[in-house]
Ligand SMILES: Nc1ncnc2c1ncn2[C@@H]1O[C@H](COP(=O)(O)OP(=O)(O)OP(=O)(O)O)[C@@H](O)[C@H]1O
Ligand SMILES: O=P(O)(O)OC[C@H]1O[C@](O)(CO)[C@@H](O)[C@@H]1O
């Protein structure tokens with residue numbers, strides 16, 4: 001195998017038949033001759049019974065699992081899990097955990113499992129909680145985390161550490177890490193957080209510090225690329241069902257009842273798409289990635305009139321980032337940003353509800369009864385469900401194994417159902433979005449039987465927009481798309497777009 005580094009410091013290892021390993025950095029890349037220690041799990045009675053508990057150093061996970069017989073083997077990521085050798089003596093480890101960005105079900109479970117994993121698997125008992133996100137490194141006191149302190153926290157929503165947006169000051173954060181003698185940093189957060197983690201890792205590397213930086217991706221919006229999905233996503237979708245169900249009950253009980261539910265999803269409409277697919281009560285799902293219009297032929301109002309005539313009621317699910325251009329146009333407003341630089345959105349749910357009411361009142365064709373439900377924060381402020389709890393546990397343990405093994409500058413994540421270490425540059429290169437020319441959106445359209453609101457010209461535009469720079473090998477197409485009409489970026493997306 002040949003190894004090469006590209007200008008963004010990506011470690012790429014090429015192998016036979018088009019095999020590529022997008023590897024993660026290791027402390028020994030910039031600190032030579034680090035001592036190693038046998039993994040303490042070897043003598044841990046709980047693990048010594050497990051055959052092949054340790055992951056082979058050469059194990060990798062393919063990004064694409066659907067291939068043709070002549071396909072190149074493609075991109076792979078390093079498989080997560082415990083290694084035979086570790087690069088930290090247990091007594092030497094001084095870890096810290098920070099949570100940043102918006103809330104997500106399961107944050108406390110991940111915190112708990114990092115603390116317990118370090119303690120029970122590796123005998124580490126120095127773990128600090130950083131209070132209130134990145135700014136907490138330099139402006140707040142820390143919290144000492146022990147298995148006892150975190151014992152029950154998985155039953156609570158939110159994060160016991162607190163979180164925040166903005167306040168990422170690279171130098172102050174790394175000074176604080178250095179001053180406190182921290183040598184493992186676990187950073188839980190979304191796309192912005194992972195970008196911040198990459199900056200911290202680079203500064204740590206520049207200073208030549210023996211500090212492992214591990215990211216644990218958190219995004220109910222599913223806007224982080226490469227990974228199948230984040231912990232908390234399933235819980236959020238499940239909770240969204242309750243709101244959709246209420247909207248449906250209200251709509252069904254009134255003459256020409258209309259239920260409107262606004263769900264989270266700033267730039268990516270995955271929650272709305274999955275909640276719609278799960279529910280079967282939704283007549284129309286509107287997401288940021290799919291432009292729509294209200295008036296005229298093929299517009300939302302025309303579809304509503306038809307559906308109400310047919311069924312006597314209907315439910316619309318709208319992601320908070322959908323139709324923002326329409327709103328800005330009609331409100332003549334300026335763009336505002338939050339402390340992290342994310343666009344602050346107008347309330348599309350209220351706006352569309354009013355527009356629908358105005359339309360039907362003006363037309364005098366139909367009296368409607370509209371109920372608007374906004375459960376946005378409710379779906380992310382709850383504790384995680386059983387399957388997300390399992391997911392959180394495995395992610396946390398994988399992060400701990402990776403840091404102990406000396407890997408750094410990585411995000412842990414599920415790729416095709418297997419736990420992997422993904423380099424920060426790969427996670428941070430773009431935002432994951434619903435690809436509306438892809439199979440999953442088509443499935444939604446056939447499930448709701450709603451219009452796509454797109455003319456042939458729009459489809460060409462959408463496809464052009466999706467032609468992002470890609471690292472796919474020549475000739476690779478999205479999954480089993482033989483026609484070649486699917487964009488390469490579609491082929492790069494995680495399984496929430498293409499799931500079979
Ligand atoms: N490009 C960047 N470089 C350094 N730090 C960043 C960058 N983008 C965001 N951050 C920092 O990361 C933290 C979290 O970012 P943000 O508020 O965007 O949330 P997030 O992690 O994307 O989570 P979510 O959007 O899912 O709520 C903030 O403290 C922010 O300052
Ligand atoms: O927590 P804030 O700042 O209100 O931001 C809300 C945003 O956070 C998210 O929940 C992502 O974490 C988005 O879906 C939503 O737009």
Ligand SMILES: [Mg+2]
Pocket residue numbers: 101190191192223
């Ligand atoms: Mg974000």
